[in-house]
Amino acid sequence: MHFGLIAAGCATAALWSLIRFLASLRRDRLVADTPRVRVRSAAQGYVKLVGRAAPAGDAPLSAPLSARTCVWWSYEVSHNERDDSRGEAGWQSIDSGVSIHPFMLDDVDASCMVGPINAEITPTEHDVWYGTSPRPGSTPSKRRIRRKFDSYRYTESLLRVGDQLSVMGELRSRSEIDGGSLAAGASAHSSILRTSIISQPANGEPFLIAALDDVQLLRREKVHAALYFCLGLTSVVLCAWAVEQAVHGAGSQAVPAL
């Protein structure tokens, strides 16, 4: 066995786990320490908003594979070629996509647009089902178990209309007078319209959209941190074992030569 290679692999895994562990701890604190604000009075900058998802236009989006109504979707179609001589070749992605359409987040008394590009989204629905054609002929509720002749796998994630969401990102607002710009001045009966959009932060902070409340978000980050720590520790032990094996192996090979 190539214990040197195993040791190198484990060391890389340990380093990666350590970095992810520290990043998860940082995110845990960020989620816990960022106060929740209301859309109507939110200042510009990195904020945490909580509200219900709503379509940005008159009609909600339609999911590409299942045609279900939603405000955000992502999908992937994978194909598995069966080869009689070599068995299954494994799933190859043949089509995928992620919605970039903005949607609205409605809190108690105001709304905010959410631009989901580059967001880390925890969907409310995640379905995997199978079929025989590149486009599914059935809805996700059926065909969840793969049949022998199913060669296509469909994966679809959705945020549905009305889902309760926590969004952490950078809020930008623009004010304008109903029917004109703010600079043009306001008449007695004109009202000031405030348009807010939350999107990916420019300073590298995480952009999270999750159908989870604060407690669930925190628990998730803590669980991730704990898992990364355990993975790192295991990798270190394996790395040390592989190094010892490599050293002993080299030593035992060297003895006959003496």
Next chain:
Amino acid sequence: MIAGLIVLFLAVALSGYLIGVYNGLVRVSAAVKLAWSNLDVLLVQRHDELPKLVEVCKQYMRYEGETLERVMKARGGVDAARNSGNISSVGVAERELRAGLSGLYAVAERYPNLKASDAFQQLQARVSALETAIADRREVYNDAANVNNVRIRAFPDALVASVGDFPPALLLHFQADDKSGVDMHALFAR
């Protein structure tokens, strides 16, 4: 060998964790200052709007000088407290101003021409919107202050906080008077 690598891993993880704790304390401390700045912006905006409101009221209220004077005096009090950076004083001055404005709006009810005035309606709506936003941002400020105060007292952050300059933040109270019991006898005696 194994023990050495585990100790090294744990030492790096602990160092990274402590650095994270320190940076987290810096962030919550900065968040308190940012929340205060965001609140201060609205206090300044309202400070600028109130003279306009009082001027419009003066045109219709010939005999309410005391009420208007009270609002302007409270406005000056908030500005002075804000400039001094004393959170407790801001809370007290803000209570005065809110009481003064409530009195002004109550008196305005007796002046139909004033109430019908476009300028008054617009300014009242603007000041009310600012008051609502100020109340919301006070909540955010208090949340940030509370997070800061819990962090610097809770273990293990307290250990790191003790070696740095992380003072506790004062909470901002506007509505202390509302907490007092309502005198039902006085209410029904009217």
